[in-house]
Amino acid sequence: MSFCRLKTIIDEGDTVVVYLTPRQMYRVKVDRDEVFQTRLGALRMEELIGKPYGSRIQCNKGNVLVLDMTPEIWTLLLPHRTQILYGPDIGMILMNLELRSGSFVIEAGTGSGSLSHSIARTIAPNGKLFTFDFHQKRVEIAREEFREHQIDHIVSVQQRDVCRDGFKFPEQSESESSTTTIKVDAVFLDLPNPWEAIESAQNVMKNGAKICCFSPCIEQVQRSCQMLTKLNFSDIETIECVLRPYELRKASYEKLKLNQQFETSNGLSADPQESMNVDDGDHHHNRDNDNTINGMNKKIRTSEDDNNDNDNEEEEEKNSDSKIMEKDVNKNNDNNGTTINYWVTYMNTEITGHSGFLTFATNFIC
Ligand code: SAM
CATH class of the missing domain: 3.40.50.150 (Vaccinia Virus protein VP39)
Incomplete structure (x- = not known):
């Protein structure tokens, strides 16, 4: 093995990565007489020799991946x-x-x-x-x-x-x-x-x-x-x-009169994501303070609000904005609007590390 280039085949003496999850990786030196214990069961080193790097090896309770070592790992x-x-x-x-x-x-x-x-x-x-x-x-x-x-x-x-x-x-x-x-x-x-x-x-x-x-x-x-x-x-x-860690949370908003309001002057659909306001359940982070998306009215919603929404798939299909429809969309009958759910990234304000x-x-x- 060499840390300067990746190898294709596992040899005896190589230091390999036994990968279970991103947080469960182990460095193991390949010695044919040794057995490495993982939470998925025993891994007999002899079995690895001659196999390609990237192989999945069956242990008693599941598979592990055997990867080549890099300086990063x-x-x-x-x-x-x-x-x-x-x-x-x-x-x-x-x-x-x-x-x-x-x-x-x-x-x-x-x-x-x-x-x-x-x-x-x-x-x-x-x-x-x-x-x-x-x-x-x-x-x-x-x-x-x-x-x-x-x-x-x-x-x-x-x-x-x-x-x-x-x-x-x-x-x-x-x-x-x-x-x-x-x-x-x-x-x-x-x-x-x-x-x-x-x-x-x-x-x-x-x-x-x-x-x-x-x-x-x-x-x-x-x-x-x-x-x-x-x-x-x-x-x-x-x-x-x-x-600075980021995390994903679900945000949603309602669009009213979807068809007319998302038509731009040249007849193409505008992407509301470009200036969407989001809701993390506690705070509203408004890029534009007037609570509008490209001048369109919307109401910020919480996930709890969404539970009250009724599904109406027929209505959704009539909707011409395919970009939005690919997202998680619920028809809201109460106010004739549509709730769009997005995954958005949130910045953790506490910087560690x-x-x-x-x-x-x-x-x-x-
Ligand atoms: N950059 C290294 C790494 O990524 O593994 C860690 C370096 S460690 C924090 C600092 C090292 O400097 C120690 O091993 C210590 O023995 C060495 N060191 C401290 N003073 C030194 C000196 N005057 N001359 C040579 N080495 C010294």
């Missing part, structure tokens, strides 16, 4: 040795550092290798990731994982305190490190004191190379920005990647 399932970076931040980092196939990149610290896997796939097959951590055990485990995941030709991991000793490339001796001719396209720092490593990083950065410092609190961001400014980095920018701030800058040497 690895981030969700990896064994944590440190705090890690997750998908939204990783996506911003890869994009804003402008990483591509062939890029040379420095990372510190390696931590649990969550970001390292995504960088490796992005820069494959000819790029190089030089990753550093001062924690010996973490370095050893990461090295073993990179080897198992067949990205060790792209990623080299070294034990080093980069704040104290700066950066050094694998083949260099200590004395050569200050006179290196190797220069990288990008540097990523996820350290408690990133500002202490910025000057050494600049020494190994190409002209125009990008740097990113990840810090959970704004005081750390300020210190990094001060250092970046002092060292004449340009385009300094800090962003925060936050998750702050992970940290990403400060980006460019090393322009004039």
Whole structure:
């Protein structure tokens, strides 16, 4: 297996994803003598070998899917040795550092290798990731994982305190490190004191190379920005990647005299969705405060109101607005209108999931 490309057939030794639901995924190493227990029953690893990835495997109480591992899923399932970076931040980092196939990149610290896997796939097959951590055990485990995941030709991991000793490339001796001719396209720092490593990083950065410092609190961001400014980095920018969950709820409204009111001047039907007001049962969110849709009258309704509506399918069929009829439509006999039910998305106003701030800058040497 390799995290850089997807495979078609499951081999012994592969780390696969056993998928039950989006919230029930497991990383499993395929060993023919092992049995993996799921809530749907036992999964004999021997059965997987030689099967195509994506196969459904029958267990006692149901099927499981066996999928190939990707850096994204690895981030969700990896064994944590440190705090890690997750998908939204990783996506911003890869994009804003402008990483591509062939890029040379420095990372510190390696931590649990969550970001390292995504960088490796992005820069494959000819790029190089030089990753550093001062924690010996973490370095050893990461090295073993990179080897198992067949990205060790792209990623080299070294034990080093980069704040104290700066950066050094694998083949260099200590004395050569200050006179290196190797220069990288990008540097990523996820350290408690990133500002202490910025000057050494600049020494190994190409002209125009990008740097990113990840810090959970704004005081750390300020210190990094001060250092970046002092060292004449340009385009300094800090962003925060936050998750804002949306949810689906049902909303409905009534249309009166459907046929006439939805005809536009050229005879085509207008789509009421474009300026629909919705009802979440508690509040009315009106885009246009006069409670009209494209100048048409309507009454905001709740789902409870809908229970009083009588179905009249014949009437509906006479209705010429097919776009609306495809929705969930009930004829309301009381006021000669029609209730249209829509699924609408609601924004959760509480934003959770702050992970940290990403400060980006460019090393322009004039
Ligand atoms: N970005 C990583 C990931 O996605 O898995 C997590 C990095 S973890 C939060 C920070 C790591 O930095 C730790 O493993 C720690 O040992 C390492 N570290 C802290 N200070 C360091 C230093 N001066 N030099 C090298 N590594 C350091």
